Amino acid sequence: MKNHKEFDKYIKGLFEKDPEVPSELNWEAMDFDFPQTTEQNDKTNYKKYIGILLLLLFTTSIGYFYFNEMGIFTKTSSSLLSTDESIFSKSNFRDNVSSRLESKEPTNLQLNERPTQLVSELSTNESPTSNYTFEEKNKNKDKGIAQNTVTKINASTKKSVLQAELSTDKKTTPILNKQDDLASNNTVKGTNISTSQTNNLLNVKQNKANLPKSYIGHTSIIGTNETSKAKTKTESNSIETSPVLSQTNLVQSSIANPLPRIQISNLPNTEISNLAIATPFPKAKNNVQKSKNKIKMSEVFIGYGYNTFNLNIDDTDILKDKVNNVRGSSLKAGIRLNKNTDWSVSLLLKYDQYHSTFDHIRALEPIVDFKNLRRIKREEVTFHNNYTNTIGLQIGLERNVKVLNLFQLYAGMNIAPTYTLSAKGKTTENTIVSDLIYDNDISKFALNGGMNLGVIYPINSSLNIELAYQYNRIFLDGIFINNDIITNQQNALFFTISYKLKK
Amino acid sequence: MNSDINIIKDCLQGNQLAYKHLYEKYISYCYGICIRYSVSKSEIKDVVQIIFSQVFNSLKNYDSEKSKFKTWFTHICINQILSYRRKQIKQLQTQDFDDFTESIGSHTESNIEDSMDKQHILSLIKQMPNNYQLVFNLFIIDGYSHKEIAEQLDISPESSRVILNRARRWVKKNLIHI
Numbered sequence: 084m085k086n087h088k089e090f091d092k093y094i095k096g097l098f099e100k101d102p103e104v105p106s107e108l109n110w111e112a113m114d115f116d117f118p119q120t121t122e123q124n125d126k127t128n129y130k131k132y133i134g135i136l137l138l139l140l141f142t143t144s145i146g147y148f149y150f151n152e153m154g155i156f157t158k159t160s161s162s163l164l165s166t167d168e169s170i171f172s173k174s175n176f177r178d179n180v181s182s183r184l185e186s187k188e189p190t191n192l193q194l195n196e197r198p199t200q201l202v203s204e205l206s207t208n209e210s211p212t213s214n215y216t217f218e219e220k221n222k223n224k225d226k227g228i229a230q231n232t233v234t235k236i237n238a239s240t241k242k243s244v245l246q247a248e249l250s251t252d253k254k255t256t257p258i259l260n261k262q263d264d265l266a267s268n269n270t271v272k273g274t275n276i277s278t279s280q281t282n283n284l285l286n287v288k289q290n291k292a293n294l295p296k297s298y299i300g301h302t303s304i305i306g307t308n309e310t311s312k313a314k315t316k317t318e319s320n321s322i323e324t325s326p327v328l329s330q331t332n333l334v335q336s337s338i339a340n341p342l343p344r345i346q347i348s349n350l351p352n353t354e355i356s357n358l359a360i361a362t363p364f365p366k367a368k369n370n371v372q373k374s375k376n377k378i379k380m381s382e383v384f385i386g387y388g389y390n391t392f393n394l395n396i397d398d399t400d401i402l403k404d405k406v407n408n409v410r411g412s413s414l415k416a417g418i419r420l421n422k423n424t425d426w427s428v429s430l431l432l433k434y435d436q437y438h439s440t441f442d443h444i445r446a447l448e449p450i451v452d453f454k455n456l457r458r459i460k461r462e463e464v465t466f467h468n469n470y471t472n473t474i475g476l477q478i479g480l481e482r483n484v485k486v487l488n489l490f491q492l493y494a495g496m497n498i499a500p501t502y503t504l505s506a507k508g509k510t511t512e513n514t515i516v517s518d519l520i521y522d523n524d525i526s527k528f529a530l531n532g533g534m535n536l537g538v539i540y541p542i543n544s545s546l547n548i549e550l551a552y553q554y555n556r557i558f559l560d561g562i563f564i565n566n567d568i569i570t571n572q573q574n575a576l577f578f579t580i581s582y583k584l585k586k
Numbered sequence: 587m588n589s590d591i592n593i594i595k596d597c598l599q600g601n602q603l604a605y606k607h608l609y610e611k612y613i614s615y616c617y618g619i620c621i622r623y624s625v626s627k628s629e630i631k632d633v634v635q636i637i638f639s640q641v642f643n644s645l646k647n648y649d650s651e652k653s654k655f656k657t658w659f660t661h662i663c664i665n666q667i668l669s670y671r672r673k674q675i676k677q678l679q680t681q682d683f684d685d686f687t688e689s690i691g692s693h694t695e696s697n698i699e700d701s702m703d704k705q706h707i708l709s710l711i712k713q714m715p716n717n718y719q720l721v722f723n724l725f726i727i728d729g730y731s732h733k734e735i736a737e738q739l740d741i742s743p744e745s746s747r748v749i750l751n752r753a754r755r756w757v758k759k760n761l762i763h764i
Contacts, residue, residue: 091725094726098622100704101615101617104613105617107631108631113634113635115605115609118645446742447742448742448745515737515738
């Protein structure tokens with residue numbers, strides 16, 4: 084033992100002095116790539132962050148745009164009213180209404196006299212005016228529209244109009260004040276309006292007064308609706324007076340104020356619903372139906388699947404034969420918004436666990452087989468499980484195709500910024516096994532893009548099951564798997580259950 | 587030691603002159619290790635390139651409180667050399683130990699001219715069977731323990747002891763023979 088120590092010391096002593104270096108190893112003869120400094124790294128990271136930020140902005144704006152569009156169809160009745168208003172202004176509608184109105188001006192009454200005359204007529208005569216007959220004719224022409232109109236006209240009564248116009252009330256709203264002015268201009272003098280019904284009626288009158296001829300049609304309809312509301316409270320006999328009154332009066336009015344916007348807050352709920360029903364525009368109705376369809380098609384889903392991935396590894400890397408990619412797990416949850424039956428947008432949160440093994444082989448003492456006179460080599464192989472966990476926000480656009488009404492196929496594209504949460508396991512630089520440490524040279528942020536194919540089978544009206552294949556490619560950097568090893572491609576197979584939000 | 591730390595700091599700030607200083611300070615030491623581990627002349631430039639590239643890239647991970655820079659550098663050198671020769675080592679592991687003894691005689695008689703000097707020992711080391719050479723270098727000159735050698739070479743510590751004893755005997759035998 085002593086000899087060994089002396090021998091070892093002697094040998095070690097011989098090599099304490101370093102040898103002379105040949106000229107081929109001079110600094111000038113070498114060619115090194117210097118690592119990036121911290122500042123350079125910061126700059127690179129800065130660019131990456133900007134890119135990711137832009138991407139997030141892009142996805143957010145797409146989402147915002149889509150939700151905004153959906154939002155139109157999910158509004159309540161108050162927004163339906165405003166939708167109708169926009170439709171009123173359409174030229175074809177104006178033409179229709181104005182043509183009807185032209186035939187609706189049967190009287191020879193003077194402009195300023197007419198309201199008074201009609202009021203006086205109403206006070207003495209309970210029968211419908213000649214305009215009522217005209218409305219009946221109109222009904223034949225355009226059944227859908229006329230029915231609504233006539234219903235409303237029938238709903239209005241002489242009494243209600245009279246009561247409304249002749250009753251007084253000192254409580255006035257700002258709108259009422261305007262109406263007072265208007266009333267005085269239109270020679271309905273000395274009639275202060277008191278009830279909410281008459282308020283509405285006069286409001287309509289004013290609207291009509293302010294309108295050019297072509298606008299009167301829709302005002303009359305609004306007026307009709309409003310007067311119908313008055314009827315609900317007075318319960319008098321049917322008579323179509325007030326709409327006609329206001330129309331004929333206002334057509335020739337010289338007041339040229341802009342059309343006041345109907346304040347939904349001024350209208351009781353019954354009136355709003357009546358308006359919606361009476362709206363003679365199929366388009367508006369279609370919108371309501373569409374909105375129902377769209378809501379119906381939105382669904383939430385949750386899916387679990389398996390992923391496989393490639394390993395970008397250099398042939399000379401020591402880990403070449405030690406690291407293997409095996410099947411990992413993926414989890415996703417999100418919402419699918421069906422724009423129509425053909426297209427849908429999906430927003431989801433995705434969790435991927437990339438699973439790789441690190442094989443460590445250790446040679447054991449050989450065994451001698453005396454019977455056969457041979458030496459048996461032994462190795463101990465340890466499989467260490469390595470995991471890289473990532474989370475991503477994915478947005479995708481999908482095209483759906485129904486097959487025989489039994490199931491649905493879809494194909495789509497997606498993009499997903501991802502963030503690597505952790506990387507755990509074992510590695511080696513040579514043969515010493517050590518814990519895997521995330522390589523900071525590889526950014527934790529990555530950008531995935533890819534395509535997916537799937538088949539959806541409905542279990543019932545609410546639940547679907549889905550099988551989907553997804554291929555993703557990582558554009559920036561890659562996902563860290565082990566030392567000097569990244570992955571930039573991923574395949575996944577998902578089994579998903581989705582639930583329709585509303586029937 | 588302090589100068590090493592200052593040089594490393596300069597390197598991390600991107601000073602290329604500091605890299606040059608570091609290289610020139612340790613190249614002869616690195617070269618000595620390469621020779622001991624029988625890196626051939628044709629390969630030595632590549633190996634040095636790999637070693638220093640690894641050192642430069644890993645400088646940010648160096649912790650002066652854990653070890654001296656020279657120790658850390660030595661580990662990188664040996665790891666890289668072993669990595670470079672990994673395939674050869676694997677092949678050697680499959681060979682029977684007895685085969686080596688047969689091949690010794692043919693090498694030992696040829697190149698030895700002087701006795702007991704450094705060049706002579708070096709030439710002996712070069713002629714050693716690879717696993718002898720590695721264990722001999724790692725244990726006697728680089729100061730690794732049998733456990734560390736076992737981990738480095740994927741062998742058991744007992745094997746390392748056996749190989750070391752055989753290597754010693756091999757060197758002594760050849761020295762006496764001369």
